[in-house]
Amino acid sequence: MSFARDSKEEVTRIKVDTQCCLKAELGAYIFINGSMNLGKKIYLELNSENAAVARRMFSLLKEVFEVEAQIVVRQKTRLKKNKVYNLRIEGREKILKILQSIGLIKEGIEGLMLNENINQEVIENECCKRSFLRGAYLASGSMTDPDLSYHLEIITEYKSKGRDLVRIMDFFDLKPGLMEKKNGYIVYIKGSEEISTFLNVIGAHKALLDFENVRVLKGMRNKINRLVNCETANLQKTVVASLRQVENIDIIDRAIGISNLPPDLKEIAIKRVNYPEKTLKELGEELNPPLGKSGVNHRIRKLERMAKKIKKEI
Ligand SMILES: [Zn+2]
Structure with missing residues (x-):
């Protein structure tokens, strides 16, 4: 089971009815994953290695913009078996309409320019912020199986886009970090509680439950480990104290002989050496007859004082 794949496939099945949220999810996907070809043939391309994700974006494009994308499936490399699904939208007018509508294009001095920041209008509502994060996660998100470690990340090409994502995550108190990597910037979440919240925010409720199960199990295992460590430490303390007592008894034995001790001290000395x-x-x-802890302690202290005295005399 892969948490990343399962959680993605789960959210591709979420039913969204509100136009604002459909636009935000698709907008995020294009924002992070979209690439433009401005050659002889102008086209906008979205890609995914996950068929369910590609299907989701195909239907969002159709629903929001009444655009039917061309789908091209290709093998990633000859060695790897992974398939990549390309969604391609051709036609200048169509592309402009989409990009303008989700605020990815703005009027510049020299005409239209690509916008590297999120249009705030697209994510004004909280529902749309959630949808935007869902789209971003589908576009380039991944998470480590919680059995191994707590880590969720979304890769972006530009720092400005990473910062925008951080801002939205801050809104939900997800404590994100931003880091440069060789192929771009990653926005990541490390806290188990925050990853849990993220899954909830994007609507991955089944993944959230699975995640929580692992978290609880892990927590229990940690607790048991702590107990074991604690017991080991206590045992060590006992052993160290006991070795010192045995040493003292040895000193007394060599100086005056254990058999010459008063009966109560002789008894405890022999037991200590044997156990x-x-x-x-x-x-x-x-x-x-059996003796309580403080009684034993009293006799042991007596032996200790005796050994100390002998050591001093020597
Ligand atoms: Zn909305």
């Missing part, structure tokens, strides 16, 4: 891994409480249970 170095036991805690004071467990050691007390070995005594006859």
Whole structure:
């Protein structure tokens, strides 16, 4: 299972009825993925390696602009089996109408110019901001399987476009970052909570549930690991203390002999040497009659003082 692919295919099935949102989603796709050919033949091209995504854009173009794109399927490279679906729109008038409508073209001194920023009108409503992010994710988004790490990103060619995306993500409190890469800029989200919110914002509810399941499982695993680590640390503390006690007993044994100790100290000294891994409480249970932790501690301290005295005399 690939989270990126599944989440994309899920959102391509979302029904959108409002014109403003249809335009915002398609606009985002063209904004990030669209390329223009201004040669002898003018055309606008959108591409995707995902058939469901290409289908979605094809029907958005038809629904919003009554434009029927040509579809060309080609093999990515001879080695790779991936197919790339190209949607091509030809005709100057058609293209201008689309680009103007989603604010990707503006009047410049020398005529019409491509706009490298999002037209704010297109994303004025919150519903459209969501749709825009959905379109951007479909255009060039991906996410790492949450089992591995928490990372979601959208690649853009230009920094200005990356900044625009960051601004929209900020609106939803997604704490995005922007970073330069060799093939452009990536806008990324690292926090698990924020990725969860992003999936919710773009309407990928099934992906959101799957993501949350992994997150909960991971959280539980971390908790267990923490407990294990904690127990190991406690065990180490016991062992270190115990080794020191055994050392003290050894000093006493060499100086005066364990058998010459008073009975209560002799008993605990022998038990300590025989059971170095036991805690004071467990050691007390070995005594006859059993003794509580503080009682054991009291005797151990006595041995400690005795060993200290001997060390001083030596
Ligand atoms: Zn809308």
